Amino acid sequence: MNHKLDFTNILQESPGKRGETDNGKFEFTYKAEITNVYPLTDTERLYQVQIIDEKKRSQFTFRPGQFVMLELPGIGEAPFSISSSPVRHGDIELCIRRIGNLTNFLAKVERGTQIGIRGPFGTSFPLEEMYGQDVLLIAGGLGLAPLRAPIFSVLENRSRYKNVNIIYGTRQPSELLFTYQYEMWRKFDIDLDIIVEKPDDGWDGEVGLITKVLKDKYADKKDRLRDSTYAIVCGPPVMFTFVCDMLREGGVPMQKMFVSLERRMHCGRGKCCRCNVGSTYTCLKGPVFDYWSIMNMKEAI
Amino acid sequence: MIFKILAKQEMPKLFQVMSANRIIGPVEKGADRNGKTIYAFEPVSQFEKLRLDYTTTSRPAKSYFLPSKETLCTFKVTPQGWDKYVDFNIHEPHIFFGLHACDINALNKLDKVLMNTKYPTPYYTAKRKNMFIVGIECMPQPFCFCKSMGTDTADNGFDMFLTDLGDKYMVEIESARAYNFLENVETSDPTEKEHEEYIACIAEKNRNFCIDVDTTDLTKILDMEFHSDVWKQWGDKCLSCGTCASVCPSCYCYGVEETVNLDLQSAVKTKQLYSCNLLDFAEVAGGHNFRPESGTRLKYRYYHKHRGFVEEFEESLCVGCGRCDESCLADIRVPEVIKSVRTGKREKTESGES
Ligand SMILES: Cc1cc2nc3c(=O)[nH]c(=O)nc-3n(C[C@H](O)[C@H](O)[C@H](O)COP(=O)(O)OP(=O)(O)OC[C@H]3O[C@@H](n4cnc5c(N)ncnc54)[C@H](O)[C@@H]3O)c2cc1C
Ligand code: SF4
Ligand code: SF4
Numbered sequence: 001m002n003h004k005l006d007f008t009n010i011l012q013e014s015p016g017k018r019g020e021t022d023n024g025k026f027e028f029t030y031k032a033e034i035t036n037v038y039p040l041t042d043t044e045r046l047y048q049v050q051i052i053d054e055k056k057r058s059q060f061t062f063r064p065g066q067f068v069m070l071e072l073p074g075i076g077e078a079p080f081s082i083s084s085s086p087v088r089h090g091d092i093e094l095c096i097r098r099i100g101n102l103t104n105f106l107a108k109v110e111r112g113t114q115i116g117i118r119g120p121f122g123t124s125f126p127l128e129e130m131y132g133q134d135v136l137l138i139a140g141g142l143g144l145a146p147l148r149a150p151i152f153s154v155l156e157n158r159s160r161y162k163n164v165n166i167i168y169g170t171r172q173p174s175e176l177l178f179t180y181q182y183e184m185w186r187k188f189d190i191d192l193d194i195i196v197e198k199p200d201d202g203w204d205g206e207v208g209l210i211t212k213v214l215k216d217k218y219a220d221k222k223d224r225l226r227d228s229t230y231a232i233v234c235g236p237p238v239m240f241t242f243v244c245d246m247l248r249e250g251g252v253p254m255q256k257m258f259v260s261l262e263r264r265m266h267c268g269r270g271k272c273c274r275c276n277v278g279s280t281y282t283c284l285k286g287p288v289f290d291y292w293s294i295m296n297m298k299e300a301i
Numbered sequence: 302m303i304f305k306i307l308a309k310q311e312m313p314k315l316f317q318v319m320s321a322n323r324i325i326g327p328v329e330k331g332a333d334r335n336g337k338t339i340y341a342f343e344p345v346s347q348f349e350k351l352r353l354d355y356t357t358t359s360r361p362a363k364s365y366f367l368p369s370k371e372t373l374c375t376f377k378v379t380p381q382g383w384d385k386y387v388d389f390n391i392h393e394p395h396i397f398f399g400l401h402a403c404d405i406n407a408l409n410k411l412d413k414v415l416m417n418t419k420y421p422t423p424y425y426t427a428k429r430k431n432m433f434i435v436g437i438e439c440m441p442q443p444f445c446f447c448k449s450m451g452t453d454t455a456d457n458g459f460d461m462f463l464t465d466l467g468d469k470y471m472v473e474i475e476s477a478r479a480y481n482f483l484e485n486v487e488t489s490d491p492t493e494k495e496h497e498e499y500i501a502c503i504a505e506k507n508r509n510f511c512i513d514v515d516t517t518d519l520t521k522i523l524d525m526e527f528h529s530d531v532w533k534q535w536g537d538k539c540l541s542c543g544t545c546a547s548v549c550p551s552c553y554c555y556g557v558e559e560t561v562n563l564d565l566q567s568a569v570k571t572k573q574l575y576s577c578n579l580l581d582f583a584e585v586a587g588g589h590n591f592r593p594e595s596g597t598r599l600k601y602r603y604y605h606k607h608r609g610f611v612e613e614f615e616e617s618l619c620v621g622c623g624r625c626d627e628s629c630l631a632d633i634r635v636p637e638v639i640k641s642v643r644t645g646k647r648e649k650t651e652s653g654e655s
């Protein structure tokens with residue numbers, strides 16, 4: 001008699017399994033091509049990335065605030081926020097800062113390079129919930145990259161929102177990202193404030209921190225902030241602590257303020273634990289959190 | 302559940318039948334410096350090598366389902382692009398002969414986060430689905446606190462479970478596959494007297510626990526005591542060596558690395574089990590480390606095991622096997638750490654050192 005146990009092939013086991021519980025999905029990578037790269041500053045570049053398979057490209061959908069894992073075989077894999085409009089599906093843009101292994105390598109690749117994309121992962125900004133309200137979009141430094149997807153969404157659905165104000169600050173004028181788009185945003189009836197900490201000779205705009213703009217513009221608008229304003233804040237942790245505290249004092253309810261957290265990530269699927277804050281997985285429950293959740297998470301800020 | 306009585310003299314035959322498959326079980330590996338026998342889970346081909354009376358193994362059977370290093374995929378790189386090849390690294394079923402309840406419960410817990418969840422990990426799932434488990438009842442060791450963690454018995458997650466009744470075993474049969482194997486040997490239905498022997502055996506086990514950990518409201522207390530001084534005190538002792546995670550049957554966190562092979566035409570993506578106590582666990586590009594002090598990393602380990610997991614699955618991720626306590630060179634022990642968080646002070650350890 002044969003006493004050998006049957007081998008279970010988990011890929012054949014339950015062909016009905018799809019989507020989130022599909023075992024074949026874990027290491028699934030979309031093949032994508034970097035169709036264009038251009039430098040935005042000394043350290044940041046914008047990558048236009050296109051999923052090669054036409055059908056998969058049009059089926060790829062994401063919500064503003066979500067991120068992808070970009071993989072370069074043999075070099076590494078890392079998370080990046082999608083920085084383009086959701087209506088463009090799998091024809092995405094990523095704004096990437098050169099800072100380590102993978103990103104330094106990426107700074108050298110040319111257009112035409114084939115990369116891998118996994119995702120989209122994570123939570124998003126609840127833009128539908130914000131319909132009919134004022135929207136405050138605040139970014140510091142590289143924080144403009146994750147903010148661009150919601151900005152595009154708001155622009156494309158401009159009629160659904162009341163006042164839209166983008167406040168963007170960097171240390172120096174040379175660090176400002178997407179300068180070529182500011183004029184267009186303004187024309188689309190967006191109130192855009194740009195502020196830098198350290199002006200150079202050519203700078204004739206505002207000088208100071210983002211909180212200065214907030215103070216100047218919203219100090220006497222407590223009621224409006226409380227009743228009809230949603231805020232999205234992206235940037236380095238120090239910045240959003242200050243900004244969120246000020247917004248809260250100004251009247252914006254905690255559950256109407258959203259931030260995007262950055263942590264180390266090796267899987268994007270709640271398995272490697274590297275992204276945990278307290279005991280919350282940033283890749284699953286975040287990266288977008290409302291401020292109430294942030295206050296409730298140990299070691300978030 | 303079906304119970305049968307299996308005479309010990311039938312065991313070699315049962316083993317023989319099962320050995321048409323690869324069998325992993327506890328074997329003797331030598332002795333530690335105090336003369337205590339060291340056991341390990343290894344492939345076994347002869348029944349005599351199997352030590353079903355083992356106390357514990359210094360390492361869990363984790364290397365068979367969560368290897369410390371594992372290839373996630375390989376790439377073939379061409380000038381035009383690349384192709385990715387994924388293999389889950391398991392090609393035959395494995396029989397685990399002689400797992401204690403704690404280790405079975407550790408697997409059940411891992412199932413919750415790695416298999417029966419959103420985004421299952423196929424590398425684990427594929428191995429887990431090809432496990433056949435023979436559990437065996439054990440006697441508590443001085444470092445065991447599974448009873449406090451509710452993991453001293455295994456209700457499921459095995460194929461059959463043996464309880465030693467002297468010259469025979471009470472066999473609990475959980476799967477048809479186990480039943481099929483047992484049809485090749487002589488078994489009998491348990492008598493009323495054998496039921497009593499079984500109950501007496503479990504009662505004896507219960508009497509032998511010497512550590513009790515109070516886990517009442519632990520999730521809340523961990524939150525309240527987040528800034529407690531004891532974390533710094535334990536952190537000052539901790540060597541950040543990561544041994545505790547590597548000997549833990551339920552620790553699963555990892556890192557991923559990609560390397561190009563020397564031929565420059567292929568590459569490999571490797572997963573390596575990690576430990577949250579290691580310095581760069583939460584370090585991001587640019588050098589910022591979210592947990593630079595050893596105390597915050599140690600705290601995070603407890604936070605994940607005794608709070609985060611409980612919040613999500615209503616049970617702790619620790620099974621009280623005591624392996625981390627036994628192997629920690631800094632004498633950091635789970636029961637003492639939990640107690641200190643509850644009382645707000647670290648008590649002197651038995652050796653008198655603080
Ligand atoms: C949700 C999210 C969105 C992000 N969006 C952007 C973006 O739009 N633009 C941008 O420039 N950067 C973004 N980052 C940061 C970006 O992931 C890191 O800069 C990147 O991982 C650096 O990789 P490296 O190999 O160059 O650095 P190295 O320091 O060599 O890192 C090695 C590995 O460590 C891990 N790692 C290191 N730092 C981070 C980090 N900050 N976050 C996650 N994993 C890390 C990665 O697995 C990385 O491959 C984002 C991070 C997160 C978590
Ligand atoms: S607790 Fe002990 S085993 Fe764990 S990292 Fe610290 S010194 Fe090492
Ligand atoms: S934390 Fe320690 S006692 Fe708990 S399961 Fe892991 S090794 Fe065993």
Ligand code: FES
Nearest residue numbers: 268271272273283
């Ligand atoms: S990135 Fe791996 S768990 Fe979140």
